[in-house]
Amino acid sequence: MAEKPVIGTKTMVVSPHYLASAAGARILGKGGNAFDAAVAVSATLAVVYPHMTGLGGDSFWLTYSTEEARVRAYNGSGRSGYGVRRSCYAGEGAIPRRGIRSAITVPGMVDSWDAMLSKYGRLTLAEVLEPAIGYAQSGFPLSPDQRNNTLFAGATLSAEASAIYMPGGVAVSAGSRFQQTQLATTLRTLAAGGRDAFYKGKIAEDICDYMLAAGGYLTRDDFADHQGDWVEPIHAEYHGHKVYQVPPNSQGFTGLMSLNILEHFNFGEIEHGSYEYYHLLVEALKLSFRDRDRVLTDPDFSTIPLVQLLDKNYAGQLASTISMQKAAQLTSQPIGSDTAYAAVVDEEGNAVSFIQSLYFEFGSGVVAGNTGILLQNRGSFFSLDPNHINTLEPHKRSFHTLMPAMACREGKPVILYGTQGGEGQPQTQTLLLTRMLHYGMNPQTAVSEPRFVWGRTWGEPTQELKVEGRVADEVLADLAGAGHIVRKVEAYDGSVGHAHAISIDDNGYRSGGTDPRCDGAAIGW
Template identity: 75%
Template sequence: MTKQPVTGTKTMVVSPHYLASAAGAEILHRGGNAFDAAVAVSAALAVVYPHMTGLGGDAFWLTYSAAEGRVRAYNGSGRSGYGVRRDLYAGEAAIPRRGVRSAITVPGMADSWAAVQGEYGRLAFAEVLEPAISHASAGFPLSPDQHGGSVLAGAALSPGAAAVYLPGGAVPAAGSRFVQPQLAGTLRALASGGRDAFYKGQIAQDISDYMRAAGGYLTCDDFADHHGEWAEPVSTGYHGYSIYQAPPNSQGFAALMALNILERFDFGGIEHGSYEYYHLLVEALKLSFRDRDQVLTDPVHHPVPLDRLLDKGYAQQLAASISMSRAAAIGSEPVGRDTAYAAVVDGDGNAVSFIQSLYFEFGSGVVAGDTGILLQNRGSFFSLDPGHINTLEPHKRTFHTLMPAMACRDGKPAYLYGTQGGEGQPQTQTLLLTRLLHYGMNPLEAVSAPRFVWGRTWGEPTQELKVEQRAGQQVLDALAGAGHLVRPAAAFDGIMGHAHVIGIDSGGLRSGGTDPRCDGAAIGW
């Protein structure tokens, strides 16, 4: 496998699907900027990677405008409906993970497209959506990843969703033409009518009508009242770089906490890929997860104490608690992992790092009537325990795993990076950044090297540390000897997620690496 990234002096696009990357490149060739191209990539992913993301899901964005010289965040996540209350699930242990009663948060994706492109884009909104509309109406070769996802989660699809994603009652073959005419019609309506066509027009009406008939809870009022918002990103300093994440309800601050802890250790004396390397990263992340799980929810409903959590003195205390010879007994709850991360940099120095999701593969498993929109099940992560920090309440955002990242050097973007993977996102991001900054890896080397993911997965009672066998048996044995519950994983195992990186060196050269575990491409020139 080649370890040389794609390079370019002007632009770079990375995404988990080559057609989405090509959509971004097409928009750049038409004269669009990074913001236009990023929305084109996002919209194309909503069509060509429908098991991972779509119009019925959410998105988080980090943007850098060269003209403004600053990083901003856009929160494109939806809130629960005004009528969604815990008593609707009386007698149930948890919100269902699939079905119409799991689709309880308004999709924030379309709003985020309009906000990002409207704030900074050059082209007409309709032009930016053209590649996505074309792929939905004319079809595209179904990806191996979508085929695998359909095999894995096809049984969770409602009859209406199965009619779209399992045409003829069978999983479509990889490489076969996959067409979504209903979704194409919805995208055309969005392109012509803008965001209000989705939230205040016929699209919202059609989804609400379907919800009412199927026993769901979202209404037209919930859609009409939706709004994402621009926000200041959260950040920390790390070895001369400013590291940015989206603020809560995103879990991004957990990755910053881990970096603050790791800053107390000398990586010059730690060999990459060694027991010490993996053990230290896992232990730092476990400590950040412990605090994250106690505080993360919608900050409008309950403030998140970021000043304390991101304090360097607090990080020093946590670092001092790490044993380099023994794994700490810290637990976590399983979270969804099916996501799509992408990034774009243009010739003017504008940069966009963004991530989007339906939460589980195929989200709720429900397509809203004839809209072609697969609804997310993100709200199923709310707790029904009234004393839980992330308890379900009306008009509330849930604990959100989505977290795009950006590292800046001297006030300008140096690395845009992120990954699919729910609980794995802070873990893989930490792997990526330490490889880039401490071990001099290029973007493709960083995403291709062996990875781990710690924590519980759905249906499993144990806190496993899954490590790709490529890390070496000696390392796996040492981790197990320290008390980690090690489960060896296959080479380039999909459970490690799909990570992508754009690097920009001090001379402006762009380099891009996409994960060999997915169907992506880096395109630059």
């Protein structure tokens, strides 16, 4: 059954938490544009979805300005510290996934807020941070998702983090008022001092002094030298649409490769929800993952052959290797999945598709002293193998899962889409786009329909294909018969991520869809 999207004639905001969506709507209502509203959403998510994202993490952005009439990308990911090198972990098999020694990359998200507002915004940073500061100081109803993640990861939290998220050693119950007064103070300092307060001023000093005392590696110089980058987005043509992604160190090209492969198949002959539909998408994605794992890292440290990877002839070669009767036996590496995607379109047609993360739930598990800031553990994904493409080196960006998407037709945005979930991001994005373009689904239906996620997760040795239980049993049986290691999960299972989308039709109406698997909302008028 088709689900109804939220329709707006002028604006639309989607995010994984209703208060963040409301914050974006408030900013639009007071005269801000899509860029102002997006920063408000981003900052509010850092408060009301703290297990997924925060000031101590990274973000990636795709933007469309009606004045410029072009899509741009901003890489808001941080680099490892100047003093961080493989020898810091001599005798260890891997970088710790949690703790102060996993927090080795500078947080890039605050810099990206400044980039958005200084280039395109109408309002001040203090104005767009107002909703986030209010929720941090006065509190908000703690979400079921935060409660569940606290129960799952609470044992990994530092003393400072535990005091906030598990006061008295007990996870706060869902619906209870949850306040973060330390974070509110930090946000006020940021609102008053701007970007420099975070990277060169008091906030940087507090974070780095804490890290030094706790045995961490990031220094004031690492923060002071951080700079995100405006970069040219990459794209692929797919059925009359130009689909944009952020270039490496983002895995965005993986989603484009999958679309290029799928272009060689006739979806008019493939029933949605059938064995053929799911099998084909999984096999195309596997092939793109194989190349991703071989080449993806910081492009400043290694040449990434994007021209070859996005070549249509190469996609045809890959497509010819797909068997519709048998699953390819390929492997993937486990990737963190805790992320928050959101999007905004304003009355003028400006559009922002963005995504942010701490990497794991609660990131490193470490709150930097009295700042209230959880530090990301994104750098723990670096390899200690000197021959690995993603090997740890000083001042380097890691392989990054974050990948917001935007599809344009005749030069203007028509679909903004993305999802939580590291390995699942290109998979769910491919599901959403094929559903909307080939089967005419609105954003809410596309998001709500059953999903899958293929690959290995932490602690699981098999390359499972997790499929939601609403998929027909005969389809699951056919997938297993083809060699997929099928695991049936709940009907609306969190393992497939939290996806959101906005579409813009020929009349300019905005349709928004948010994931029933999370606490989000679509707000438009």
